[in-house]
Amino acid sequence: MGEATEDRGPVFDGVRIGRPATGALIDAGYSTVADLPADLDELLALHGFGPSAVRRLTEARA
Template identity: 50%
Template sequence: MSTRQVPAPIGDLPPIGRPATSALLEAGITTLAQVATHSRRDLLAMHGVGPKAVDILAAALAERGLAFAAS
């Protein structure tokens, strides 16, 4: 039986895993609107944010009519 805790959602961010959530929080990013001000490349450069997390964020942005900033 695992005792790992799933990180609680922050703002309107989707569940993207503990390392990615921590990286976004350290950068002061707590909402999808704030995610949209960053490029895919910027997010991938953050330690803990990988392609899977970025894909989840991209889908959540698209659902709200938002997208990543241009590189």
């Protein structure tokens, strides 16, 4: 039997960015969109976080 992991879901602070991106943000210590850096491209260095998540979060901020 494998290790049980918490499913953090595809939604981060109301924005549907996908499970990998949500997990990456939570693992990096972010809990809300307001916590994120002004330049969301900085988050591309996080494993599981990609351009689609940047676009969706940018749209959510607008």
